[in-house]
Amino acid sequence: MSTPKEEADALVAPLPLTPLANNVSFRDQAYAALKQAIMDAEIYTHTRELRLDERQLSRSLGVSRTPVREAMTLLEQEGFLRTVPRRGIFIVRKTKKQIIEMIEMWAAIESMAARLATVNATDAEIGSLRTLFDEFRTGTPAEHIHEYSDANIRFHQAIIGLSGSHLMGKTIENLFVHIRAIRRLTISQSDRAERSIVDHMRIIEALERRDTELAERLVRQHSLDLAAHVEKYCDFLE
């Protein structure tokens, strides 16, 4: 015989359902689609200007202009687009100075993240870096630049993750969209790939030894080296 309480429990049917996906508004979908399209555009491999059209995009996405406009408003604030009234909406190509600023900002954030990681992360979390590192090392740089570059970025994002700072993760994410676009153009130059592997190994060791100052310095220097490299050899970026 069941008590009233038990009957009630049986009736509410505690099926473990996921709360449906509420945040898939057309605006957010358009935002994601446009951002992906911009990332895939390989904007630094050619020089013609890339113009978008609200109406055409809304037709392509099958929604009205309003959510597309709102998505483009977001992308404009993030620095991916620039809208000029009555001229069009253009994909922004970053100048060399802007890219260097982004790399310096990356250096600032990731070095602080490394500092925090030596204090906050568990040994297991730090240890997981070695997995990513293997992934990174085994990708033969010259042949699989895409996979190599992506593994590289995942490694750095993992360090940010170790800091436990959600804000840093979110900020770096957008920077990497830009940096990734030019990284493929720089990673194959000189012996940067080889040196990256050494740098990454040293960073892991410093984190494992909880050497706060060293980890911070190594991470910072690794990024600033890239900035210096871009400064010297990437004049093709305007």
Added chain:
Amino acid sequence: MSTPKEEADALVAPLPLTPLANNVSFRDQAYAALKQAIMDAEIYTHTRELRLDERQLSRSLGVSRTPVREAMTLLEQEGFLRTVPRRGIFIVRKTKKQIIEMIEMWAAIESMAARLATVNATDAEIGSLRTLFDEFRTGTPAEHIHEYSDANIRFHQAIIGLSGSHLMGKTIENLFVHIRAIRRLTISQSDRAERSIVDHMRIIEALERRDTELAERLVRQHSLDLAAHVEKYCDFLE
């Protein structure tokens, strides 16, 4: 007698004009107005939830909902608002953890800015910090907390400015909107104001001596001290 080349040069009239300010769309005006209103809302001095209404705001601003919506889309992405479909739009009150993350990010950026400043800034630019410092010191903390706090923030923004990084300036600007809101609540506690003056003086001296490592360390520690203070004494933040 002038050559044709010289005549041409004379005709082009190289007046250094600014490209006019075209960005005064209703959307941008609404964005500025709303952001200011949020900053003035003193959201941390009371606990009731703050809801906004699209239509009421559009009536207040004298425009339609569309530009207001786009402005709110921006503010939502910047973390000032949170919209819940068919519920309303709410001003976000940051949790203690989020505020600490913002202060850590501030520490990351400003310490890197100090590093860059020791390399890039001119003596005159660094010297201008002393002006701000006097402004900061003469504001008697206990009596004019607002002016004091604003002068404080201007000092830190000036350091970011010395780095020459536009990106860092823009990023810090939004962080400070949040940090300013709680700074007034913390600056009067203990002897933080007195120590800030000492810290600022040491930072200026390190910059003047172009001591990259020291300047970076002092700036970082100054910010991280605030983070630790908030961690210890600001439990009222949720």
Added chain:
DNA sequence: TTTTGGTATATTGCATGCCATGAGGCCGGG
């Protein structure tokens, strides 16, 4: 009294149409 179902209301999401504007083409004059 408690619960359940229905309905009114409030509020955002989206679609659509109009408008102001200026970029670019065209033409006529020099």
Added chain:
DNA sequence: CCCGGCCTCATGGCATGCAATATACCAAAA
């Protein structure tokens, strides 16, 4: 050939109306 004025229309900015739905309230049944 060059230049300036005019016209057209593409295009982003904005206003507005409809749709969807979360919430509150109420009435009726258990």
